[in-house]
Amino acid sequence: MKKLIAFSLILTSIALPAHATDCIEKACIDVYTQDGKIIIEGRKGSGLPEKKAVAPAPVKTRKAIVRKPVAPKPKVTGSAKPKVITSTKKPVVRKKPTPSATASATSLSDKLVEILPSAGIAYSPSFQPLIKVPVFFWSDIPEVITKKIEIVGEVVDVKLKPTFLWHYGDGVVFVTRKVGAPYPEGEIQHTYSNPGHYLIQLITRWEGSFTISGVTAQIPGKIDTVSILPITVVAAPTRFTPPVLYKKGRP
Incomplete structure (x- = not known):
C-alpha cells in the first residue's frame, strides 16, 4: 500500500480544512509527497461551467413591395389553354452564422509533479585512498533548492532543504547538512x-515548505x-631499509 501524506492550504486560512465549498471563491492548493515525488494540486471554482449569453439574431423585416397597375391581358379564344409554368427549384435559405457556443468554465484544476534529483558522489583522493589517511567526500546537491510554480492562477514558492546521511560502508554513519568539498576545504571526512x-x-x-500570498506552511512527510x-x-606499502653504517675517519 502506498503511503500518502497530504496537506491542504486555503489562501485565506491554513487552520481550516479544505472543503469543496471553500474552493469556490478562493484557490485551494494541496502539496504532499507520494512515491518519492512532490505533488502540487490546485483547484478553484464550483466546477460548473458558466455559459455565455448568446444574443438573438436580429430579425429582418421585408420592405413592402409596391406593384404598378398592369393593363389586363386580352382574352385568348380557342380551345388551347394557356400554359402555367411552375418552378421546381427550391428557394435557397442562407443561415446566418451563430456565435461559438463554447462556454468559459468557472472551475480550474491542475496537478504538477516535481521529481527531486539524486545526489552525485565524489571523493578525494580519487584513486586508491590509503588506510589511516582522511578521505574527503562531497555531493553535487545544493544546500537549498527554491522553485516558483504557477498553478490555477496562483504562484507557489517551494523551498527544499536536504539532510545528508553518509554511510561509509564500514559501519560508520555521518549526518550533516553540508554538501562537502575536496581537500583541503572539505568538512566531510572519513x-x-x-x-x-x-x-x-x-x-x-x-x-521543505511552500508559500502562497505570504502564507507559509510545511510540507509534511520526507522524501x-x-x-x-x-x-x-x-x-600503504612498507619497506625496510637497512641502516647505513659509517666508519670513523671516513667521510
Missing part, C-alpha cells in the same frame, strides 16, 4: 582502518533519494 572494497551509500533526505558509489582502500 578514515578507514582496514583495506578493502566498500560501498558508499548517501541518503539525501528532503524536507529520501539514495546514491551508491564503490571505493577501494589500500594499505
Whole structure:
C-alpha cells in the first residue's frame, strides 16, 4: 500500500480544512509527497461551467413591395389553354452564422509533479585512498533548492532543504547538512582502518515548505533519494631499509 501524506492550504486560512465549498471563491492548493515525488494540486471554482449569453439574431423585416397597375391581358379564344409554368427549384435559405457556443468554465484544476534529483558522489583522493589517511567526500546537491510554480492562477514558492546521511560502508554513519568539498576545504571526512572494497551509500533526505500570498506552511512527510558509489582502500606499502653504517675517519 502506498503511503500518502497530504496537506491542504486555503489562501485565506491554513487552520481550516479544505472543503469543496471553500474552493469556490478562493484557490485551494494541496502539496504532499507520494512515491518519492512532490505533488502540487490546485483547484478553484464550483466546477460548473458558466455559459455565455448568446444574443438573438436580429430579425429582418421585408420592405413592402409596391406593384404598378398592369393593363389586363386580352382574352385568348380557342380551345388551347394557356400554359402555367411552375418552378421546381427550391428557394435557397442562407443561415446566418451563430456565435461559438463554447462556454468559459468557472472551475480550474491542475496537478504538477516535481521529481527531486539524486545526489552525485565524489571523493578525494580519487584513486586508491590509503588506510589511516582522511578521505574527503562531497555531493553535487545544493544546500537549498527554491522553485516558483504557477498553478490555477496562483504562484507557489517551494523551498527544499536536504539532510545528508553518509554511510561509509564500514559501519560508520555521518549526518550533516553540508554538501562537502575536496581537500583541503572539505568538512566531510572519513578514515578507514582496514583495506578493502566498500560501498558508499548517501541518503539525501528532503524536507521543505511552500508559500502562497505570504502564507507559509510545511510540507509534511520526507522524501529520501539514495546514491551508491564503490571505493577501494589500500594499505600503504612498507619497506625496510637497512641502516647505513659509517666508519670513523671516513667521510
